[in-house]
Amino acid sequence: xxxxxxxxxxxxxxxxxxxxxxxxxxxxxxxxxxxxxxxxxxxxxxxxxxxxxxxxxxxxxxxxxxxxxxxxxxxxxxxxxxxxxxxxxxxxxxxxxxxxxxxxxxxxxxxxxxxxxxxxxxxxxxxxxxxxxxxxxxxxxxxxxxxxxxxxxxxxxxxxxxxxxxxxxxxxxxxxxxxxxxxxxxxxxxxxxxxxxxxxxxxxxxxxxxxxxxxxxxxxxxxxxxxxxxxxxxxxxxxxxxxxxxxxxxxxxxxxxxxxxxxxxxxxxxxxxxxxxxxxxxxxxxxxxxxxxxxxxxxxxxxxxxxxxxxxxxxxxxxxxxxxxxxxxxxxxxxxxxxxxxxxxxxxxxxxxxxxxxxxxxxxxxxxxxxxxxxxxxxxxxxxxxxxxxxxxxxxxxxxxxxxxxxxxxxxxxxxxxxxxxxxxxxxxxxxxxxxxxxxxxxxxxxxxxxxxxxxxxxxxxxxxxxxx
Amino acid sequence: xxxxxxxxxxxxxxxxxxxxxxxxxxxxxxxxxxxxxxxxxxxxxxxxxxxxxxxxxxxxxxxxxxxxxxxxxxxxxxxxxxxxxxxxxxxxxxxxxxxxxxxxxxxxxxxxxxxxxxxxxxxxxxxxxxxxxxxxxxxxxxxxxxxxxxxxxxxxxxxxxxxxxxxxxxxxxxxxxxxxxxxxxxxxxxxxxxxxxxxxxxxxxxxxxxxxxxxxxxxxxxxxxxxxxxxxxxxxxxxxxxxxxxxxxxxxxxxxxxxxxxxxxxxxxxxxxxxxxxxxxxxxxxxxxxxxxxxxxxxxxxxxxxxxxxxxxxxxxxxxxxxxxxxxxxxxxxxxxxxxxxxxxxxxxxxxxxxxxxxxxxxxxxxxxxxxxxxxxxxxxxxxxxxxxxxxxxxxxxxxxxxxxxxxxxxxxxxxxxxxxxxxxxxxxxxxxxxxxxxxxxxxxxxxxxxxxxxxxxxxxxxxxxxxxxxxxxxxxxxxxxxxxxxxxxxxxxxxxxxxxxxx
Numbered sequence: 003x004x005x006x007x008x009x010x011x012x013x014x015x016x017x018x019x020x021x022x023x024x025x026x027x028x029x030x031x032x033x034x035x036x037x038x039x040x041x042x043x044x045x046x047x048x049x050x051x052x053x054x055x056x057x058x059x060x061x062x063x064x065x066x067x068x069x070x071x072x073x074x075x076x077x078x079x080x081x082x083x084x085x086x087x088x089x090x091x092x093x094x095x096x097x098x099x100x101x102x103x104x105x106x107x108x109x110x111x112x113x114x115x116x117x118x119x120x121x122x123x124x125x126x127x128x129x130x131x132x133x134x135x136x137x138x139x140x141x142x143x144x145x146x147x148x149x150x151x152x153x154x155x156x157x158x159x160x161x162x163x164x165x166x167x168x169x170x171x172x173x174x175x176x177x178x179x180x181x182x183x184x185x186x187x188x189x190x191x192x193x194x195x196x197x198x199x200x201x202x203x204x205x206x207x208x209x210x211x212x213x214x215x216x217x218x219x220x221x222x223x224x225x226x227x228x229x230x231x232x233x234x235x236x237x238x239x240x241x242x243x244x245x246x247x248x249x250x251x252x253x254x255x256x257x258x259x260x261x262x263x264x265x266x267x268x269x270x271x272x273x274x275x276x277x278x279x280x281x282x283x284x285x286x287x288x289x290x291x292x293x294x295x296x297x298x299x300x301x302x303x304x305x306x307x308x309x310x311x312x313x314x315x316x317x318x319x320x321x322x323x324x325x326x327x328x329x330x331x332x333x334x335x336x337x338x339x340x341x342x343x344x345x346x347x348x349x350x351x352x353x354x355x356x357x358x359x360x361x362x363x364x365x366x367x368x369x370x371x372x373x374x375x376x377x378x379x380x381x382x383x384x385x386x387x388x389x390x391x392x393x394x395x396x397x398x399x400x401x402x403x404x405x406x407x408x409x410x411x412x413x414x415x416x417x418x419x420x421x422x423x424x425x426x427x428x429x430x431x432x433x434x435x436x437x438x439x440x441x442x443x444x445x446x447x448x449x450x451x452x453x454x455x456x457x458x459x460x461x462x463x464x465x466x467x468x469x470x471x
Numbered sequence: 472x473x474x475x476x477x478x479x480x481x482x483x484x485x486x487x488x489x490x491x492x493x494x495x496x497x498x499x500x501x502x503x504x505x506x507x508x509x510x511x512x513x514x515x516x517x518x519x520x521x522x523x524x525x526x527x528x529x530x531x532x533x534x535x536x537x538x539x540x541x542x543x544x545x546x547x548x549x550x551x552x553x554x555x556x557x558x559x560x561x562x563x564x565x566x567x568x569x570x571x572x573x574x575x576x577x578x579x580x581x582x583x584x585x586x587x588x589x590x591x592x593x594x595x596x597x598x599x600x601x602x603x604x605x606x607x608x609x610x611x612x613x614x615x616x617x618x619x620x621x622x623x624x625x626x627x628x629x630x631x632x633x634x635x636x637x638x639x640x641x642x643x644x645x646x647x648x649x650x651x652x653x654x655x656x657x658x659x660x661x662x663x664x665x666x667x668x669x670x671x672x673x674x675x676x677x678x679x680x681x682x683x684x685x686x687x688x689x690x691x692x693x694x695x696x697x698x699x700x701x702x703x704x705x706x707x708x709x710x711x712x713x714x715x716x717x718x719x720x721x722x723x724x725x726x727x728x729x730x731x732x733x734x735x736x737x738x739x740x741x742x743x744x745x746x747x748x749x750x751x752x753x754x755x756x757x758x759x760x761x762x763x764x765x766x767x768x769x770x771x772x773x774x775x776x777x778x779x780x781x782x783x784x785x786x787x788x789x790x791x792x793x794x795x796x797x798x799x800x801x802x803x804x805x806x807x808x809x810x811x812x813x814x815x816x817x818x819x820x821x822x823x824x825x826x827x828x829x830x831x832x833x834x835x836x837x838x839x840x841x842x843x844x845x846x847x848x849x850x851x852x853x854x855x856x857x858x859x860x861x862x863x864x865x866x867x868x869x870x871x872x873x874x875x876x877x878x879x880x881x882x883x884x885x886x887x888x889x890x891x892x893x894x895x896x897x898x899x900x901x902x903x904x905x906x907x908x909x910x911x912x913x914x915x916x917x918x919x920x921x922x923x924x925x926x927x928x929x930x931x932x933x934x935x936x937x938x939x940x941x942x943x944x945x946x947x948x949x950x951x952x953x954x955x956x957x958x959x960x961x962x963x964x965x966x967x968x969x970x971x972x973x974x975x
Contacts, residue, residue: 315545372618378611387607391546394655399687402655406648413644417621417637425625425633459543466545 009059010070013078014121016053017114020046021107028103036097043106044093044440047086054079062123066185069123072468077248077321078117084241084328085113090444091336092233094343094437105145108138109237116245120252125174125184128249132170135245136163136213139238143230155229162222166212173205186257193260203261207268210253213246216306217275220299224283227295232342235291236335239298244324247305251317254309262312269310270401277303278404281411285418290338290350293415294331297374300412301327307405308389311396318465319388325461326373326385329451333370336445337363344435350419355428360435364423366445373452375416376409381455388462475521475536477552480562480598483511484569488591497583501573504587508570511594515566522559523956533673533963534604542607547669551605555960557807560953561601561734564814567942568726569594572719574935575822578829579627579717586627589619590719597727601734606654606670609739613699613731614647620712620724627717635708635715639724642708646698650735653691657743660684675743676967682746689747692740693755700732702792703762706785713781714834718825721777725784726818730810733791737806737964741795745968748798753886755796760890762789767900776824776834779908780817783860786897787813787868793894794875797887800958800965802878805871807957812859812867812946819939820856823849826932827912830925836908841917848928850913852936857905859943862898867946872898874954 008015024043033039058075062068089106096102115134122128140163144156178184180199181192193199208219215223227235254265280300287293308319340363342348357364373382386409394402437445455461487507494500518536525535534553542548554562572590579586592615599612617640625636654670660680663669680688694705701709709729713721741748748755766786773779787809794806826849827842828834843850859866862873879891917923928936946953 318545368618377617378614383611383614388543388546390651391655391658394659397659399652399656403652406651407645410641410644410648413617414637414641417640420621421625421633421637424622425636459541462543463545 006059006061007063009057010061010063011068012057012059013050013054013075013082014114014117016050017110017117020050021110021114024103024106024110028107036099036102039102040093040096040440044086044089047082047089051079051082051086054082064127066123066187067127068118068121070121072471073317073321073465074120074248076465076468077120077244080321080325080328081113081116081120081241081244084244084332085109085237087328087332087336087444087447088233088236088241090440091236091332091339093440095231095233095339097438099145101145105142108142111138112136112142112237113241116241120245120248122249123186125177125186129167129171129174132213132249133167135242136167139163139234139242142234142237143226145234146231149229151229152231153229155226158222158229159226162212162226166209166219169205169212170209173202173207173209176202176205186252190257190259193258200261200264203258203264204268206253206258207265210246210250211272214243214250214302214306215299216272216302217279217299220276220279223299224287224292224295228289228292232291232335232339232348235294236332236339239294239335240328240331243298243302244328247302247320247324251309251320255312255317259312266310266312266396269306270398273303273306273310273401274404276300276306277408281408281415284412285415288350290348290353290419293350293419294334294338297412297415298331300408301331301374303408304386304389304405307393307401310401311392313392313395314469315388315395315466316392318462318469319385319392321465321469322462323385323389326381326452326455329448329455330370330373330380330382333366333445333448333452334374336441336448337367337370340435340437340441341432344437345432347432350422352432353419353422354426355431356423358428358431359433363435363437363445366449367423368420369449370452371416371419375413377413379453379456381452384456384462475518477518477536477538477554477602479514480511480518480602481595483507483514484591484595484598487511488588488595491584491587491591494584500584500587501577504573504591505570507591508566508573508594512566512570515562518554519559519563519956522554522556526556526959533960537604547663547667547671548607549605549671550608551671552602552608553604554602555963556956556958557734557738557960558601560807560811560957561730562598564730564811565594565597565601565727567938568722568814568818571818571822571935571938572722574931575722575825576717576719577929577931581627586623586717589623590723593619593623593720593723594727597731600731604672606657606672606675606739608670609672609735610647610650610654613650613735614644616728617644617647620720620728623720624712624716627720628715629717630715631711632715635711639708639712642698642705646695646705646732649691649695649698651695653688653695653740656684656688656691660688672739672743680744685744685747686750689740689744689751692744693736693751696732696735696740697758697792698732700729700736700788700791701762701785702732703758703765703785703789706762706766709785710778710781713784713821714775714777718821718828721821721825722818725781725821726814729784729788730814733788733795733806733810736792737795737803741798742964742967745970748968752796752798755792756887756890759789759792759796760894762786763793763894763897764900767897767904770904771900773904774836776827776836776839776908776912777821779836779904780820780824783901783904784813784817786901787817787860790872790875790894793890794878797875797879797882798965798968799878799881800962801881802875803961803965804954804958805874805876805878807961808867808874808946808950808953809871811953812871812943815939815942815946816856816859816866816868819852819936819943820860822932822935822939823853823856826928827853831919831922836911838918839912840915841913842922843913844917845922845925846927848933848936852928852940854909854913855940855943857909859947861901861905865944865947867943867950870947870950
């Protein structure tokens with residue numbers, strides 16, 4: 003063991019160290035200047051992300067409680083990259099906030115929880131990670147202390163995630179009752195066709211659907227997203243959701259593989275509802291954060307469509323899509339953060355005539371929205387194509403047709419925003435907003451990612467190799 | 472002689488677009504765009520000369536200058552390009568229309584940089600589409616054009632531009648959604664051994680796609696590409712889109728974008744699924760005959776010059792589909808020639824309308840009159856475009872439509888012959904609306920004293936019109952030249968189409 007142990011748990015270790023270091027900074031009050039603190043935090047997160055790419059080791063720890071495989075490491079790296087980008091985007095918002103270190107400590111705690119959750123091989127570890135990743139989020143949602151909506155968002159977040167956890171726990175307790183174990187690997191072969199087991203599976207599935215905000219379990223999403231500060235919304239919609247998708251892949255593809263026939267039917271229904279309802283509601287939104295919330299609900303539907311294939315190509319398509327989605331969605335949220343931090347506006351109408359004074363930010367927004375809509379040459383096109391292709395392998399063309407037709411609907415509402423930015427006239431458009439260097443760097447990274455990922459075929463091939471193992 | 476690498480056709484406009492974005496002022500932007508498109512036309516011509524000499528030297532491979540890179544190996548997606556005579560003709564058409572479009576847009580004032588950037592991006596999509604031999608690549612390029620089209624119409628358009636831009640973007644996206652479903656179904660019905668599937672167009676052509684699958688896929692594909700070519704009843708984006716778009720975008724939309732659909736119907740739908748093409752040919756003929764006649768009569772009712780040309784485009788593109796639906800070599804030859812001819816003719820038409828509009832600020836036929844006296848050059852161009860549209864011998868429109876009708880008549884069944892007669896009759900209607908439009912704008916008293924002060928065509932407008940007119944005349948006078956270029960390949964397509972039917 004010895005060194006191996008450190009390498010296998012490297013990402014958790016380094017995250018814990020960063021959290022303690024930031025706590026130390028907070029207590030010792032060594033650095034008084036907010037901007038310096040933010041730079042320190044950004045560098046630590048960048049370092050953490052880069053460290054996650056090297057010296058990785060696969061292995062199993064604590065009697066199957068903790069797993070580390072290439073796939074899981076790749077998944078964690080996506081989350082770490084996203085967290086780094088969000089940290090860059092939060093700069094403008096946090097630079098005058100006296101609680102900024104607490105923000106980082108809370109955010110990194112949730113990230114730590116997600117890392118543990120993704121790596122878990124046992125329901126105990128899974129649940130621990132899940133709670134660690136969701137409870138601090140409620141505090142983050144409440145970070146705009148003087149806004150009522152922010153508090154509302156936090157309360158909704160905590161209640162809904164407690165409810166989802168309760169359902170999940172209910173299912174887990176049934177599973178434990180019928181199999182006598184909490185370990186994934188031991189449980190999988192014991193699952194059969196008894197009604198109680200299937201009921202337990204449905205409970206667990208529902209808990210996941212809640213966390214993924216799949217329709218009909220999506221009602222909390224829009225309110226929480228609207229009230230939370232823009233970077234926190236970005237965190238919820240990309241990192242938090244991404245981590246649930248990753249553990250969901252493990253659960254469906256390894257633990258509940260026996261029920262593939264059953265879960266395909268459940269997927270079918272949920273995909274139909276999620277894509278259609280998400281899209282139809284997104285059309286009606288006037289607040290840009292609510293708009294992105296509903297559009298991200300629809301995106302989850304496409305991820306589920308890829309996963310419904312039950313093949314390794316489906317898994318790698320979903321992971322690839324999340325990379326693309328991270329860049330595209332964070333790019334869009336970066337612009338929202340910029341406008342929200344400097345102009346205090348969050349309505350789609352406020353973006354009318356945005357192009358007049360903010361050329362770069364407008365292009366970032368447009369390209370990211372086109373990527374979310376799945377229009378080439380952006381990476382979103384490839385992400386969606388792979389998901390749909392993976393889903394089509396089942397030969398269920400009714401489902402594929404509805405999913406593809408929904409892409410047309412989604413194009414409509416993405417184009418509405420693009421129209422507001424480029425075409426609509428506005429007598430008093432937003433003035434030129436100069437974001438901080440950090441924010442600009444994050445926008446550049448996002449736009450490069452959103453354009454180049456589709457042509458970087460190496461990534462998709464790599465994901466296919468590791469998921470195929 | 473220089474080596475032909477088809478990817479250069481994509482690289483030239485891409486590099487030009489990038490340079491345009493870093494230019495300092497409007498003049499630099501325009502000259503860069505112009506030089507880029509001249510270079511592109513030069514390279515396309517070189518490609519054509521090279522292609523003809525290679526064919527003359529006895530190279531009988533189906534596709535020339537193939538390049539193939541693995542793109543996403545797990546799903547057998549490749550960047551795979553190559554050309555045959557049909558694609559070479561379409562590439563030449565694109566190069567000419569883009570060049571003339573850039574010349575016509577010389578006086579764009581608003582956001583010049585973005586305008587030329589988007590035009591160039593649009594052309595990349597078209598070139599890519601015509602050279603792709605992998606269905607995934609083909610679909611990629613088909614959709615690339617959505618963003619530029621939306622923005623070009625929305626930002627630089629006129630009239631109810633937001634509505635038209637949205638309608639066009641959504642309808643074309645809907646069309647490509649049909650194509651996508653068809654593509655996926657086709658992909659999963661191919662088998663290259665060991666359960667692997669392929670998007671490779673040539674490989675699929677030599678496979679036997681199960682007839683049940685064809686019955687399902689063919690209509691999806693044909694409908695999807697049909698939306699692009701404004702096939703009845705999916706034509707409604709065309710009049711609104713064309714009339715709201717800025718001149719260069721109208722030229723591109725009608726001249727090239729609609730051809731993507733026709734090319735797709737021929738190369739993807741008909742070529743890959745011949746049995747279904749035979750089964751559904753009666754529907755294709757029915758729908759395209761309706762499009763031809765309906766388009767012609769709808770044009771009669773229009774009062775706006777751009778709407779006149781847009782509806783007549785619906786009618787003329789109906790001939791393309793009509794020719795394909797007849798499923799014999801003469802008719803398909805005619806369909807390809809009609810694509811090229813209509814592309815040139817409609818670009819010229821929209822160009823002339825744009826020049827008139829720039830001066831008079833109206834496109835209403837009733838408000839125009841006597842323009843032949845004040846701006847003779849532009850009006851002459853307008854008359855030539857009109858005569859080509861109604862199929863005057865000696866211009867390209869006549870040759871193309873004649874081939875379609877001759878091919879159609881070869882089909883001895885009463886159904887097909889009736890359709891042919893009806894389609895032929897539409898030419899009379901065409902003559903009515905064209906002559907009426909030309910007559911009431913060009914002849915008669917000058918309706919407005921301002922019209923006397925108009926400046927006739929500037930150098931850029933003259934150059935653009937002359938280029939297009941030369942091409943139209945060349946095809947009209949020496950049709951064998953275009954015919955020789957495309958007929959070996961239409962023949963190849965027909966062999967595939969008939970061969971599989973005999974096997975059955």
